[in-house]
Amino acid sequence: MKFPSISIILGLAGLINSLDMTSYSEGPDIDEGFKAYLTELYLMTEDPIVTTTFSDFFTTDGQLIVRATVATGSDEIIALKQRLLPTLGNKRWNHRPNVTTVDSESCTEKVFQVLGVIETSFKGGNCSQAYYSARFHVLKDASGALSMETHAGNLAVYHDFIVEPPVAPTNIACGN
Incomplete structure (x- = not known):
C-alpha cells in the first residue's frame, strides 16, 4: 500500500476552507447557537462546489445581496455565489468575523x-x-421563537452591505 507524500498532503491542506473564528466576539443579546450557525453558513460560502447545501439556509424567496447585486431564490443565489467564487477552485475565500451585534429585532425576525x-x-x-x-x-417561527438550526430555510436575507475595497484582489495583503 502506498501513502501520499507529506508534501502532497500539505499542498492539499491549503485548499481546505480556512474559516477563522478566533477573533469572533458577541455583543449583548446574541442568541445561543448563532456562532455555530454563522460558522456553518460561512463554511458553505467558502466551498466553491457547494450549491444547494448553501442555498438551503435561505427561505424560498430569500435573498443574497452583495453590495448592490441582489439574488432572490435558490437558483439566483447559487448563480451569484458561483459568479463570485468560481467552481474551478482557482479562487478561495477565508472569512475572519470579529464583532457580532444585534442590528434589530421584531416579532418575525432577528437581524x-x-x-x-x-x-x-x-x-x-x-x-x-x-x-x-x-x-x-x-x-422566527409562528410562536416568535428563533431557531439557529442550520440548512433549515430560516435565513431571509444575507446582505454584505459593505465590502471595502470592493474588488479582489485588493491592495491590502492578507494578515494586515
Missing part, C-alpha cells in the same frame, strides 16, 4: 450584524483582504 475581514486568495499565491459588514435576517 444580526457581523463585521470582519475576508481574505481572497488566488491560485498562484496572491492573497489580499477586504473589510466587510454583513447582516443576517433570521426568521
Whole structure:
C-alpha cells in the first residue's frame, strides 16, 4: 500500500476552507447557537462546489445581496455565489468575523450584524483582504421563537452591505 507524500498532503491542506473564528466576539443579546450557525453558513460560502447545501439556509424567496447585486431564490443565489467564487477552485475565500451585534429585532425576525475581514486568495499565491459588514435576517417561527438550526430555510436575507475595497484582489495583503 502506498501513502501520499507529506508534501502532497500539505499542498492539499491549503485548499481546505480556512474559516477563522478566533477573533469572533458577541455583543449583548446574541442568541445561543448563532456562532455555530454563522460558522456553518460561512463554511458553505467558502466551498466553491457547494450549491444547494448553501442555498438551503435561505427561505424560498430569500435573498443574497452583495453590495448592490441582489439574488432572490435558490437558483439566483447559487448563480451569484458561483459568479463570485468560481467552481474551478482557482479562487478561495477565508472569512475572519470579529464583532457580532444585534442590528434589530421584531416579532418575525432577528437581524444580526457581523463585521470582519475576508481574505481572497488566488491560485498562484496572491492573497489580499477586504473589510466587510454583513447582516443576517433570521426568521422566527409562528410562536416568535428563533431557531439557529442550520440548512433549515430560516435565513431571509444575507446582505454584505459593505465590502471595502470592493474588488479582489485588493491592495491590502492578507494578515494586515
